[in-house]
Amino acid sequence: MNTRHAIVPTALGDLTLAAAADALVGVYYPHHWTRPARDGFGTGVDARDDVLLDWAWIQLTEYLAGSRTAFELPTAARGDHFQRRVWAMLEEIPFGATTTYGELAARLGDKSLAQEVGRAVGHNPLSIIVPCHRVLGKDGKLTGYAGGLKRKQFLLELEEPALVRAGRLF
Numbered sequence: 001m002n003t004r005h006a007i008v009p010t011a012l013g014d015l016t017l018a019a020a021a022d023a024l025v026g027v028y029y030p031h032h033w034t035r036p037a038r039d040g041f042g043t044g045v046d047a048r049d050d051v052l053l054d055w056a057w058i059q060l061t062e063y064l065a066g067s068r069t070a071f072e073l074p075t076a077a078r079g080d081h082f083q084r085r086v087w088a089m090l091e092e093i094p095f096g097a098t099t100t101y102g103e104l105a106a107r108l109g110d111k112s113l114a115q116e117v118g119r120a121v122g123h124n125p126l127s128i129i130v131p132c133h134r135v136l137g138k139d140g141k142l143t144g145y146a147g148g149l150k151r152k153q154f155l156l157e158l159e160e161p162a163l164v165r166a167g168r169l170f
Helices: 051-064 081-091 101-107 111-122 149-159 162-169
Strands: 003-008 015-020 023-028
Touching: 003 051, 015 051, 023 051, 081 101, 081 111, 101 111
Parallel strands: none
Antiparallel strands: 003 015, 015 023
């Protein structure tokens, strides 16, 4: 399997984009909480020389500039069955919307799973692409994010509906 990675500059700082064969498998911040060992990323390449990594970088750049609301990339996140179920629910959260760990746990059929949901969200290998930043703590509280709370706040504000943003200005 052709495993490779590229480090690309973005509005959120450098991100490591990791791919295996024809799918994106990771988007990591420099001090990502659950970042795998670097040797698991495969060969380092220039993103511009790799069709998939270049396309991922372009889409991330467009998203962070506010001109893209969804990603069109082949992905293959590696995780256990529970994690993949949670990550699939993250992909269903619309742009500009949020949910809570408790709400995701309830959708799984057991509100007591909120902490397990939080762990699965925290292990999401496709930050931004699979929008784990859209998950908030109880009562809408801004809680942990593998890229740090400032980045999570930036992403939430980027997606904030215009009417909500206008209401905050006054």
